[in-house]
Amino acid sequence: MVYEYIVIGAGIQGSFTAYHLAKNNKKTLLLEQFVLPHSRGSSHGQTRLIRKSYEDDFYINMLEDTYELWAQLEKEAGVKLFRRTGVLLMGPENGKDLQLIKSVMQRNKIPIVVLERDEFSQHIPSVNLTSGDGAMLESTGGVLYADRALRAAQAVFQSHGGMIKDGEKVINIEPGDLITVTTDSGTYQAKNLVITAGPWAKTLLSHTGLQLPLKVVRINVCYWKEKVPGSYSINNRFPCFMQFQPKEAEHDIYGLPSNEYPGLMKICYHMGSETEPDERDRQTDRRDVEALSSYISRCFPGLVSVPAVVESCMYTMTPDKHFVLDRHPSYSNIVIGAGFSGHGFKFGPVVGKVLCELSMGLNPSHDLSPFSIQRFQG
Known part of the structure; x- marks a missing residue:
C-alpha cells in the first residue's frame, strides 16, 4: 500500500500535521517509535504555557492563528484544552x-x-x-492541557481516516519519487514525507544526507x-x-x-x-x-x-532558538519540522497547518523565512 503522506513522530507537531493532512482528505500514516501515550519526548505532561508575549512579530502573527485553531480543536473534540489565567x-x-x-x-x-x-x-x-x-x-495567555490536546488532535486525525502506527521505530529512510520508510516492524511507502521527530530529528535526517545543528x-x-x-x-x-x-x-x-x-x-x-x-x-x-x-x-x-x-x-535547540519549518534542500517531497527549542508546543496547530501546506505544495499561510534551513548553511 502506498500512502500519500507519512508523518514521522506523533508529538504535538506531527499529530497536528497529520490532523491537517487528513482534513484535506490526504491518505496519511502517522508513525511513532514509542507506544502511545508516552513520556519520552517533548509533548507529554498535563500542562503548557501559552502566551503572546514575544519579541518577534512573526511569532505573534502565528499565535493569532494558533489561538483560533486551538478553539477549533476544542469544538471538534468536545474537550476543554485552554484555560485563560493571564x-x-x-x-x-x-x-x-x-x-x-x-x-x-x-x-x-x-x-x-x-x-x-x-x-x-x-x-x-x-x-x-x-x-x-x-x-x-x-x-490573553494561560494554560494548555497538553496530554489532552495531543489525544484530541490524534482522535480527530483518526476520525478523518488517518492511520496511527505506534511502537514502530524508524530505522531507515530512502528518498525518491516514492519514499521508503523502514521501521523495526515493517516497510512503508509514500509520495511525501514529513519529519517531526523532536529530539530524534537529527538522527533521522542523517538518513537523508542532511546535518542540522540541533542540540538536545x-x-x-x-x-x-x-x-x-x-x-x-x-x-x-x-x-x-x-x-x-x-x-x-x-x-x-x-x-x-x-x-x-x-x-x-x-x-x-x-x-x-x-x-x-x-x-x-x-x-x-x-x-x-x-x-x-x-x-x-x-x-x-x-x-x-x-x-x-x-x-x-x-x-531540541537550534542555535538561534527559532524553529526549522522547511522543505529538505535536496528532496522537495520531504518536509521538516524541528528545533522547537522549548517554546513550540503552543504553536502546534499552526505549525501543523504550515507543514501540511508546504508538503501539499501550497503557499504557506505564514512567512517561513525565519525558519529556513538555509540560515545554517551560509
Whole structure:
C-alpha cells in the first residue's frame, strides 16, 4: 500500500500535521517509535504555557492563528484544552527583554497591564518582586492541557481516516519519487514525507544526507508545594508567569499555577543540560534546581523551596532558538519540522497547518523565512 503522506513522530507537531493532512482528505500514516501515550519526548505532561508575549512579530502573527485553531480543536473534540489565567511578566525594569516585549505587544495591540511597583503587592500578594524588576500582565495567555490536546488532535486525525502506527521505530529512510520508510516492524511507502521527530530529528535526517545543528537538552520539570493549599492555584485565579533574568543569569524561569498536582505549583528553569535523547535519564545535573530553590525562597514565600516532584522533558535547540519549518534542500517531497527549542508546543496547530501546506505544495499561510534551513548553511 502506498500512502500519500507519512508523518514521522506523533508529538504535538506531527499529530497536528497529520490532523491537517487528513482534513484535506490526504491518505496519511502517522508513525511513532514509542507506544502511545508516552513520556519520552517533548509533548507529554498535563500542562503548557501559552502566551503572546514575544519579541518577534512573526511569532505573534502565528499565535493569532494558533489561538483560533486551538478553539477549533476544542469544538471538534468536545474537550476543554485552554484555560485563560493571564501571564505575569517580570524582569529587570531597564532590561531589554521586558521593554522590547512591551513595545512589540503594544504595536500588535495585545492587551497588557503595567503593574506599578508600589501597587504590585496589592495585585499579586503572594509574590515578592525582585528589586529593580518591573512587571506587567498579559491578559490573553494561560494554560494548555497538553496530554489532552495531543489525544484530541490524534482522535480527530483518526476520525478523518488517518492511520496511527505506534511502537514502530524508524530505522531507515530512502528518498525518491516514492519514499521508503523502514521501521523495526515493517516497510512503508509514500509520495511525501514529513519529519517531526523532536529530539530524534537529527538522527533521522542523517538518513537523508542532511546535518542540522540541533542540540538536545534535558529539562528538570519541578513542582513546588504550597505552604497554604490553594494560594497559587488555577482555581484562585493565580496567573502563569515568566521571569526574565538579568543577562548574567542567562536563562529565564517560568511557572504555571497549581493544577495537575493539587497543592503543587510548576516552576522551571527554561534550559537544561545537553543529553542524548535515548540516554536522557543518565543526565542528573541539578544545578538548575538549586538556582530555582534560591529564586523561590526570595520571590515565592508561600512555596516550600525544595521541589516535591521532579520530572523530565527534552528541548531540541537550534542555535538561534527559532524553529526549522522547511522543505529538505535536496528532496522537495520531504518536509521538516524541528528545533522547537522549548517554546513550540503552543504553536502546534499552526505549525501543523504550515507543514501540511508546504508538503501539499501550497503557499504557506505564514512567512517561513525565519525558519529556513538555509540560515545554517551560509
